[in-house]
Amino acid sequence: MGIARRARCTTALGAAAYAAWVRPRLWRWGAADEEVTGPYPGSELVPHGDRAATMAVTIEAPPARVWPWLVQMGGDRAGWYSWDRLDNGGRPSATEVHPEWQDLALGDHVRYWRSGGAVDAWEVAALEPERFLGLRGLTDLRGRNLDPRRPRPRAYVEGLWGFLLHELPGGRTRLVISGYQAMRPRWLGRLVFYWFLVPVVWIMQARMLAVLKRNVERAAPAPG
Numbered sequence: 001m002g003i004a005r006r007a008r009c010t011t012a013l014g015a016a017a018y019a020a021w022v023r024p025r026l027w028r029w030g031a032a033d034e035e036v037t038g039p040y041p042g043s044e045l046v047p048h049g050d051r052a053a054t055m056a057v058t059i060e061a062p063p064a065r066v067w068p069w070l071v072q073m074g075g076d077r078a079g080w081y082s083w084d085r086l087d088n089g090g091r092p093s094a095t096e097v098h099p100e101w102q103d104l105a106l107g108d109h110v111r112y113w114r115s116g117g118a119v120d121a122w123e124v125a126a127l128e129p130e131r132f133l134g135l136r137g138l139t140d141l142r143g144r145n146l147d148p149r150r151p152r153p154r155a156y157v158e159g160l161w162g163f164l165l166h167e168l169p170g171g172r173t174r175l176v177i178s179g180y181q182a183m184r185p186r187w188l189g190r191l192v193f194y195w196f197l198v199p200v201v202w203i204m205q206a207r208m209l210a211v212l213k214r215n216v217e218r219a220a221p222a223p224g
Contacts, residue, residue, distance in 0.1 A: 023194075026202040030209065031056040031176065040178050042134045042160045045125050049158065049180035050193075053201050056176040057209040061216045063130045063165040063173045069216055070133050070163050072101035075113035075121070081211040082204045089113035095215060110135055120145060122161065133163040134179070157183045175212065177205060 028036045031054045043049065059066055072078040072094065078101055079093030091113065094101075104124060112121035125148075126134030138146045138158045146156060159181040166174040181197075183189030 018195075023198055026198050027053045029053075029055040029202055029206055031178075035174075035176050035178075040162065040176075041132050041164060042126050042162050043180055045134060045136055046158050046160050046180040046182055047152070049160070049182040052159065052179045052181045053198055053205075054176065054178040055202075055205050055209060056174060057213050058168065059173045059175055059213050059216050060171075061173060061219075062171045063167050065219070066165055066173045066175060066212075066216050067130045068097040068102055069212055071104045072098055073110065074101075075111040075118040077101045077111075080204075080208060081215065082208040087113070087204060089118075093211070096219060104133075123148070125160065126162070131165055135161040137161070152184070155184055157181075157189075175209070177209070 035056050036054045040051065040054075069078070069081075073080060075088060077094075078098060079088040079091060081093045082088075084090060084092055104127065106124055106127050108124045109120040110122045110124065111118040122135035122137045124133070125136035126132055136148065136159070138148050138156065140146060140153060141155050141157065146153070148158075152158070160179040162177065162179040164176040164178070166176065168174055181189075181193060183192060
């Protein structure tokens with residue numbers, strides 16, 4: 001078998017393994033069936049959007065103690081509780097709740113750290129205290145922010161990044177991260193969302209869930 005043919009076979013096998021085994025697991029990391037297929041807030045905020053990957057974790061603390069960690073996220077605030085060298089300019093994410101970062105309102109912009117500094121990245125599009133936080137991003141294909149009140153151009157990418165809290169018995173919280181996504185042209189969206197975005201989201205978001213769980217549980221008061 002020639003080198004070119006072996007390369008094609010290897011690529012085909014890798015693609016098949018990704019489609020059949022890897023992607024389905026990354027797409028729903030830690031999430032139950034009803035969390036993946038059931039209703040999720042914010043669909044009206046991304047016109048013609050499709051459901052994004054769903055990831056979840058159970059935190060041994062009530063929603064009131066999880067919510068402040070979500071409210072303070074941002075490149076110029078508490079960071080993202082993920083791989084800070086990749087998504088926070090190398091600045092360490094917060095390991096405690098900061099009262100000065102608890103003021104968040106609809107229409108505010110949450111910033112992301114780039115090489116030149118922190119820039120507006122997401123708009124607070126949904127805010128239900130201790131239940132749901134929805135961050136919407138809308139840009140052209142060059143990464144320039146667009147106004148969601150104006151008609152969408154022929155080429156754009158839009159997404160809602162949602163954080164949903166469910167209170168569980170015993171003072172626990174189920175944190176479900178999901179949302180909606182759209183990209184035009186459609187063929188490019190199918191390529192990016194299916195083959196590239198899911199592994200990237202998993203790398204960053206699985207870390208986020210683990211760090212959030214650890215931080216919240218360490219900060220929560222001991223029983224009794």
